[in-house]
Amino acid sequence: xxxxxxxxxxxxxxxxxxxxxxxxxxxxxxxxxxxxxxxxxxxxxxxxxxxxxxxxxxxxxxxxxxxxxxxxxxxxxxxxxxxxxxxxxxxxxxxxxxxxxxxxxxxxxxxxxxxxxxxxxxxxxxxxxxxxxxxxxx
Amino acid sequence: xxxxxxxxxxxxxxxxxxxxxxxxxxxxxxxxxxxxxxxxxxxxxxxxxxxxxxxxxxxx
Numbered sequence: 001x002x003x004x005x006x007x008x009x010x011x012x013x014x015x016x017x018x019x020x021x022x023x024x025x026x027x028x029x030x031x032x033x034x035x036x037x038x039x040x041x042x043x044x045x046x047x048x049x050x051x052x053x054x055x056x057x058x059x060x061x062x063x064x065x066x067x068x069x070x071x072x073x074x075x076x077x078x079x080x081x082x083x084x085x086x087x088x089x090x091x092x093x094x095x096x097x098x099x100x101x102x103x104x105x106x107x108x109x110x111x112x113x114x115x116x117x118x119x120x121x122x123x124x125x126x127x128x129x130x131x132x133x134x135x136x137x138x
Numbered sequence: 139x140x141x142x143x144x145x146x147x148x149x150x151x152x153x154x155x156x157x158x159x160x161x162x163x164x165x166x167x168x169x170x171x172x173x174x175x176x177x178x179x180x181x182x183x184x185x186x187x188x189x190x191x192x193x194x195x196x197x198x
Binding site for chain 2: 048051
């Protein structure tokens with residue numbers, strides 16, 4: 001009897017947060033840190049937003065290159081996967097035709113890496129938002 | 139607008155923001171997050187300095 005009550009108590013929260021467990025990671029991917037903010041983790045969300053957006057924008061300002069989905073070279077595909085993690089920043093950069101990369105600047109390669117890492121860090125933030133949503137993390 | 143950073147300042151900025159994200163996402167409570175973030179930052183910078191000296195020693 002006590003066991004069935006305990007089991008119900010364990011299952012119930014998972015059912016109530018099922019929508020959030022989809023919305024939070026999706027929103028967190030689109031806008032870095034938003035997955036945490038929607039779950040009222042304001043400071044964490046703000047710090048994630050500032051860190052990831054600043055890293056991406058610095059990469060762009062350093063004349064870094066943005067990768068597109070082309071299915072060609074394996075390194076290009078990996079670069080694309082990293083870039084896609086930045087969500088709306090990546091989509092905006094593509095739409096505005098920014099991030100073409102300038103060979104004339106020695107630091108352009110740093111910029112390219114900054115943007116890839118910003119996307120990869122956002123993937124980690126998305127996973128964290130999901131873990132908070134399912135109750136695995138506080 | 140074009141920003142030009144030298145290698146070390148780029149590494150410091152990279153380490154700072156990566157450490158913040160690692161701290162927040164890899165630990166449960168605030169105190170542990172700060173400690174872990176600071177440790178990651180120190181490891182990043184330590185790695186840069188060690189790698190720099192290693193390359194200097196290995197140069198032909």
